[in-house]
């Protein structure tokens with residue numbers, strides 16, 4: 408199924424949770440909603456599910472306006488962070504619930520419900536747990552039950568709100584890959600909310616980055632990393648450090664730091680390609696630095712080995728700069744010349760820039 412949002416806005420008493428959201432999701436896509444706390448992710452998901460309503464705008468599923476379609480008729484499955492399984496029901500009953508509460512006309516016979524629940528539990532690799540109560544299984548298993556319950560109604564759209572938020576990192580990683588495989592296998596269209604950028608970048612076909620109620624970029628993970636739409640996205644994704652700067656016709660000057668100016672030809676981002684000049688913000692990732700041992704502008708403060716490289720922290724004038732360097736290059740306390748190889752640059756008047 409396809410999903411289209413047009414001009415969606417939602418205001419709470421003193422918060423504009425969503426501002427003029429437009430989004431088009433193709434059938435079969437796995438989309439992540441990524442953004443800081445309070446950016447509107449959950450509100451958007453609740454409106455899709457039919458649990459909340461926009462002040463303005465439309466939600467269309469396969470072209471049909473959902474305004475008059477109640478939640479239970481939307482054929483949308485959802486899983487929220489705190490699983491919210493029914494505590495007094497067994498795993499089996501939890502999964503069967505969505506089918507048993509259907510109006511009599513569309514309710515499958517009990518034997519078919521049982522067969523469908525068992526198929527799902529098997530697919531979720533938790534068949535042996537069907538008689539247990541939620542408190543008798545682990546967090547990761549509960550999350551699988553919640554997912555089985557969402558899938559039991561054969562949804563055309565699956566919504567997941569921080570589905571792995573309450574789980575530890577190891578379990579979370581395992582479930583992530585498993586969920587991605589399930590999405591493909593069942594031919595689902597899925598939207599999931601996360602504020603973990605690794606999770607979004609690893610799992611999603613496309614990522615909608617949200618900031619203060621707006622979608623500021625909707626793109627593939629690779630393009631969001633390589634071509635962030637503005638300073639907010641550049642700073643939020645990909646472990647970049649932000650610097651205040653000034654863009655002239657020739658180069659980027661780093662303000663207040665003893666860093667060499669970067670010629671425009673080495674800069675990335677729309678501002679670098681355009682003719683604009685003036686106050687700017689510049690983002691440099693940890694692997695985009697070159698350290699040359701010897702006298703220079705930087706002192707190595709600390710170093711930590713990480714996967715064949717070294718994560719280093721340099722003191723450069725009043726700033727601490729994080730950079731990756733090759734092993735064995737420098738010892739803490741030694742000086743070097745630290746130069747940025749590139750920077751993503753945004754003029755300060757870019758719409759929605761941070762600050």
Ligand SMILES: Nc1ncnc2c1ncn2[C@@H]1O[C@H](COP(=O)(O)OP(=O)(O)OP(=O)(O)O)[C@@H](O)[C@H]1O
Nearest residue numbers: 419420422424443444445446447448449450451602
């Ligand atoms: N029921 C409500 N009543 C009043 N304000 C609300 C309500 N729900 C959300 N808000 C406000 O709307 C804004 C968006 O909230 P939302 O929960 O959608 O953000 P989020 O991106 O999901 O955040 P988080 O990552 O912390 O879950 C916030 O400012 C929040 O305080």
